[in-house]
Amino acid sequence: MFSVKGFSTSELKGRAIVSHTGLQPSGGTWKCSKHADGTLCLHVRDAFELFQSVIGEDGQELDTAMFISIPSLASFTRQDSVSHSPILPPIPLALKNDPVLCPRPQPFRNPPVSILTLERGGSCPCPSGQTFYTPGSPTITRSCRIFTLFTVYDGVVEIQACPNCPSTRRRFIGPDLAKQGLFNFNNSIIVSHELLDEYTMAFVTSETPFNAFVATVAHRYTVSGTEFMGDDLFRSIWFAYALRLAMDNDMRCTRCGDCPDTVIWDGITLAFGRKHLSATLVPPTKTSEFSLQRLNMKNHPRQQLLLDSALRKLIRQVVNAPKLEDSLVKDIDDGPPSNAAQIELDRQSRQVVDHLARIDAVYAGLRKECEALAHFFLEAYGAIAYSKRKSAPSATTRFFLQIAAEESVLQMINGAALADLNDFLAAPHPKHLTKLLSIPGLYRVLLAQSRIDSLVPLLQWLANRATNVLQELSVEHLPLSGGAGAAVPESDWKVSSPDTTASCLSPFEIRP
Numbered sequence: 237m238f239s240v241k242g243f244s245t246s247e248l249k250g251r252a253i254v255s256h257t258g259l260q261p262s263g264g265t266w267k268c269s270k271h272a273d274g275t276l277c278l279h280v281r282d283a284f285e286l287f288q289s290v291i292g293e294d295g296q297e298l299d300t301a302m303f304i305s306i307p308s309l310a311s312f313t314r315q316d317s318v319s320h321s322p323i324l325p326p327i328p329l330a331l332k333n334d335p336v337l338c339p340r341p342q343p344f345r346n347p348p349v350s351i352l353t354l355e356r357g358g359s360c361p362c363p364s365g366q367t368f369y370t371p372g373s374p375t376i377t378r379s380c381r382i383f384t385l386f387t388v389y390d391g392v393v394e395i396q397a398c399p400n401c402p403s404t405r406r407r408f409i410g411p412d413l414a415k416q417g418l419f420n421f422n423n424s425i426i427v428s429h430e431l432l433d434e435y436t437m438a439f440v441t442s443e444t445p446f447n448a449f450v451a452t453v454a455h456r457y458t459v460s461g462t463e464f465m466g467d468d469l470f471r472s473i474w475f476a477y478a479l480r481l482a483m484d485n486d487m488r489c490t491r492c493g494d495c496p497d498t499v500i501w502d503g504i505t506l507a508f509g510r511k512h513l514s515a516t517l518v519p520p521t522k523t524s525e526f527s528l529q530r531l532n533m534k535n536h537p538r539q540q541l542l543l544d545s546a547l548r549k550l551i552r553q554v555v556n557a558p559k560l561e562d563s564l565v566k567d568i569d570d571g572p573p574s575n576a577a578q579i580e581l582d583r584q585s586r587q588v589v590d591h592l593a594r595i596d597a598v599y600a601g602l603r604k605e606c607e608a609l610a611h612f613f614l615e616a617y618g619a620i621a622y623s624k625r626k627s628a629p630s631a632t633t634r635f636f637l638q639i640a641a642e643e644s645v646l647q648m649i650n651g652a653a654l655a656d657l658n659d660f661l662a663a664p665h666p667k668h669l670t671k672l673l674s675i676p677g678l679y680r681v682l683l684a685q686s687r688i689d690s691l692v693p694l695l696q697w698l699a700n701r702a703t704n705v706l707q708e709l710s711v712e713h714l715p716l717s718g719g720a721g722a723a724v725p726e727s728d729w730k731v732s733s734p735d736t737t738a739s740c741l742s743p744f745e746i747r748p
């Protein structure tokens with residue numbers, strides 16, 4: 237182990253501790269306390285030279301290849317548990333249609349009153365498959381530790397030598413304990429469902445990393461003078477536990493049925509302990525010499541449906557029309573109004589005059605773009621509709637807000653929706669209206685019309701504008717070389733260890 241002086245400061249806190257494991261300076265592994273594993277830093281270089289000067293050169297250079305290997309992000313041993321029967325998910329995560337496989341056990345909180353005996357269902361997780369308890373055959377007892385939410389208890393568990401596992405491995409058949417709210421990990425470590433569920437809830441509500449949770453529980457244990465387990469063990473136990481939670485076969489939507497084609501994920505949880513941060517982790521946006529070059533791409537600012545920004549602003553104002561107050565009419569009938577009322581009356585009438593002027597301006601502006609759109613606008617928001625205090629349906633208002641949106645027309649009509657729109661325009665009949673479901677704002681407006689003939693030119697105008705913008709943006713035709721868009725092979729999150737590179741989403745986060 238070497239203490240290496242810092243480069244920027246000579247103070248003690250600037251020093252790095254570099255440790256080496258191995259026989260030769262050029263072999264083994266080097267680690268620096270200031271840099272992530274796998275980094276060849278100047279501290280390591282300094283320590284390497286010092287080491288060589290002390291034990292003599294071994295004729296080798298410091299091999300950078302030693303530092304290129306990507307370190308594991310977390311240690312994780314996958315181990316099957318003795319408990320094997322299905323366990324109900326935490327109450328808030330249970331679904332109404334979850335089958336009730338067993339009664340929900342009481343939380344295990346008190347010291348065990350008797351030994352944890354073997355019953356039917358007790359088993360050994362043999363590599364070749366479970367071996368079950370044989371009543372009548374000899375059993376022995378062994379001490380175990382029972383981890384609950386608040387503290388750890390010493391207990392005694394009844395076990396039976398497994399006839400199928402090699403005797404050298406000394407594996408035992410142990411009790412399942414699910415009915416008592418306990419999870420038997422390996423006959424010597426037993427954890428209450430309550431504690432494991434506590435982690436599940438902490439994770440789904442605030443993305444708590446394992447080490448944060450373990451630190452919290454460890455603190456709670458300290459208060460009662462006991463000691464909790466380490467991160468790695470807890471992680472292995474929780475994954476073994478999650479494997480037993482009865483939450484399979486529920487990728488189901490009430491409308492679309494089992495395993496819908498499209499699922500909206502409402503969050504991704506990714507967290508690394510600080511010590512797992514590696515210098516070799518790079519964001520997916522980092523480019524390399526192999527990155528695809530799209531030289532023709534440049535910012536294309538004018539992608540809105542309506543290019544006239546003043547017109548867009550006017551439309552947004554007009555669809556939120558000022559209320560036409562009854563007072564405006566009534567007060568005049570009641571004789572000369574008071575001073576304050578007169579001012580208010582003037583203000584309101586000015587608003588109305590302005591509004592009517594805006595209607596005219598929008599109509600004139602829209603006529604230049606599309607006659608059918610201008611006509612549709614006048615019907616919904618024109619002076620006649622306004623004077624009748626007829627407010628436009630909310631679908632229409634939302635539609636005009638989309639027309640006047642500041643964003644790209646492709647937000648409203650994307651490539652696939654444009655194909656749908658063109659398909660519909662080939663035979664614009666109301667019975668084919670569902671083809672336009674991919675443009676929901678437009679679909680709802682058309683659905684509310686008794687006749688859609690007069691709006692067909694409007695649809696054509698939308699299609700033309702979207703086609704133009706799409707063509708202007710499609711300047712590159714390089715194929716993607718795998719990666720994005722390639723199907724990700726189905727992965728079993730329960731089986732994959734957390735250090736695989738793919739981000740794993742747990743079914744807790746995707747329960748509908």
Ligand SMILES: [Zn+2]
Nearest residue numbers: 268271277279
């Ligand atoms: Zn360093």
Ligand SMILES: [Zn+2]
Nearest residue numbers: 360362398401
């Ligand atoms: Zn066995």
Ligand SMILES: [Zn+2]
Nearest residue numbers: 489491492496
């Ligand atoms: Zn659905």
